[in-house]
Every structure is written in C-alpha cells, then in structure tokens.
Amino acid sequence: MSSATDAITEAERAGFDLSLVEHSLTLTPAERAREHDGALALVLELERIRDERHAHPQSISPASR
Amino acid sequence: MHTLNQFLLRLADAGVDFVVIGGYAGVLHGSSLVTRNLEICAVLTEANVAQLRRVLAELHPKHRLTPQALSFLDTPPPGTPLDNLYLRTDWGTVDILSRVLGVGDFERLKRQAESFVLESKRIRLIALDDLIRAKEALGREKDLLAAKELRAIAALRAKDDS
Numbered sequence: 001m002s003s004a005t006d007a008i009t010e011a012e013r014a015g016f017d018l019s020l021v022e023h024s025l026t027l028t029p030a031e032r033a034r035e036h037d038g039a040l041a042l043v044l045e046l047e048r049i050r051d052e053r054h055a056h057p058q059s060i061s062p063a064s065r
Numbered sequence: 066m067h068t069l070n071q072f073l074l075r076l077a078d079a080g081v082d083f084v085v086i087g088g089y090a091g092v093l094h095g096s097s098l099v100t101r102n103l104e105i106c107a108v109l110t111e112a113n114v115a116q117l118r119r120v121l122a123e124l125h126p127k128h129r130l131t132p133q134a135l136s137f138l139d140t141p142p143p144g145t146p147l148d149n150l151y152l153r154t155d156w157g158t159v160d161i162l163s164r165v166l167g168v169g170d171f172e173r174l175k176r177q178a179e180s181f182v183l184e185s186k187r188i189r190l191i192a193l194d195d196l197i198r199a200k201e202a203l204g205r206e207k208d209l210l211a212a213k214e215l216r217a218i219a220a221l222r223a224k225d226d227s
Contacts, residue, residue, distance in 0.1 A: 004220035011217035014210055020097040021218055025225070029093040029181035029190065036092045037068040039099050 067156035069103050070183060075156075076105070077186040079120040083107040084174045084189045086165055086199065091211055093181065094193050095218045098211060102158040106191070108171045109147040109163045117150075117161065124154035167202025168195045193219055 012018060024032055069089055076083060085093060087104030107113060118126075118138055126137035130151045137152055150161040164170040168191075177192040191199070193215065200212035 004223055007213075007216035007220040011213045014213045016097065016214045016217065018217060018221070021095055021214065021221065024095040024097065025218070025221055029188075030183045032093055032095060033070050033073075033183065036089075036099065037070055040069070040101060043099055043101070 069100075069157065072103050072156050072159060073188055074184060074186055076120060077183070077188055079116065081107065081113075081116060081120060082171075083161075084171065084178050084191055086162065086174070086191045086196070087160070088211065090191045090196050091200075091215060093190050094196065094215065095222075096211065096214055098214065102160060104160040104162065106162050106165055106171050106174050109150070109161065111144055114147060115143065121152070121154060121159075124156050126152045126154045126159075129153035129158060165191070165195070165199045167198045193222070 008018065011021075024035070027035065073085065083105040084107075085104070086106050087102075088096075088098060088100030089103055091098060092100060107117075122138060127134040128137060128140065128151065134153070137150065141147070148163050150159075152159050152161070165174060168174060174191055174195060175189065177195055178189040179192055180187050180189050182188070197212050197215045197219065200208040200215065
C-alpha cells in the first residue's frame with residue numbers, strides 16, 4: 001500500500017469523514033475560511049443556548065413527564 | 066460576532082508581517098476541524114510589538130494566561146524581550162509565536178509559506194508539510210489527530226496534482 005493510501009486509511013480509521021475534506025479541497029482558502037467562520041458561529045450559538053439553559057433551567061411540565 | 070477572517074484582515078490591513086499557523090492554518094488547507102482561536106507566527110521585535118499594540122488597542126487585548134488578565138497595551142514594558150504572546154481580545158483569542166516547534170522561526174516559515182488572497186489582501190499560510198511537522202512535534206493527542214487529517218489532505222492534494 002502506498003503512503004498516500006496509508007494516510008487516507010489512517011485518517012478514516014481515526015474517524016475523519018474525508019468527504020468533508022474532499023469538498024473543502026474544491027474550495028479556495030478564502031472560501032474555506034468563510035465556511036469555517038459559519039461553522040464556528042453555529043458552535044458559539046449552540047454554546048450560548050446551552051449556557052442560557054443552564055442559567056435558567058426550565059421546569060418539566062406534568063404533561064411531558 | 067467578529068470572525069477569524071476579520072481578525073486576519075485587521076492584521077494584514079495594518080501591515081503586520083505574519084504567517085498563519087495552528088488550527089486555522091489547517092482549516093485554510095482544507096481541514097474539517099473547527100477552531101476558535103487564531104495563531105500566527107511573527108517576529109516580536111520592539112517595533113513589531115509596538116505595532117501590534119496599536120493594531121489591537123481598540124480590541125482591549127489582555128494576556129489570557131495571566132490570572133489578573135493584564136493588559137497587553139502596557140504589559141510588559143516596551144523593550145522587554147518576548148518570544149510568544151497569548152492574548153484574549155474583544156474579537157477572540159490570538160496567539161502570536163516567534164517560532165514554531167518542529168519547524169523553526171518566522172523567516173524559516175515564511176520561506177516555505179503558501180499564500181492566498183482574502184478580500185484583496187495577500188495572507189501567508191504555513192506550508193502544509195510544515196504544519197504537519199509542527200502538529201507532530203507538539204505530540205498532544207489532539208494535534209496528532211489533526212496531523213492524521215492533514216496527512217490525508219496532503220495525499221489527496223498529491224493525487225489531484227498527478
């Protein structure tokens with residue numbers, strides 16, 4: 001097996017979805033930067049929602065028990 | 066929210082001479098991992114530190130690894146030799162390193178660096194092979210994992226080139 005094939009196999013074995021990488025490689029670095037900023041904004045928004053829920057936990061209504 | 070791109074552009078607009086390194090360099094090379102801080106390599110001469118203070122002044126930069134979160138604007142005093150800066154700002158964190166473990170100093174990085182254009186500014190980016198070397202030299206689990214993806218990126222790029 002070539003070292004290139006080894007590298008791809010090893011990344012897949014480590015859990016990387018290389019279809020994401022293959023998509024990324026079709027973009028320019030500037031486009032990758034913009035896509036990443038969108039993903040980071042989503043992560044930060046999810047964290048904000050999580051923190052808000054920890055700060056103000058909702059009571060569970062009897063109907064949903 | 067300010068983005069890492071805006072941070073890069075602010076530095077580039079001000080004429081700061083730097084190379085993007087770390088996780089964001091991985092993203093720019095094609096990594097799928099998300100990172101929240103910007104790491105750059107630059108020469109931390111007295112003049113360059115003064116320039117960084119001017120560029121970052123409005124963003125309230127603080128030394129993020131000091132318990133008192135000392136302001137970068139007046140700490141350390143001008144003329145103090147610096148190797149690295151680890152800052153938290155209103156726009157997020159930025160680490161500025163004068164050399165990269167496993168690769169070398171700014172001049173070494175710059176010689177091999179790739180570059181790309183972001184909103185008409187040319188931004189230098191650590192070469193993919195150098196980034197892999199740096200991640201493997203760090204040796205932490207998360208860096209070794211990132212290096213595996215970067216090696217796959219190098220392999221896919223080589224396949225596309227052939």
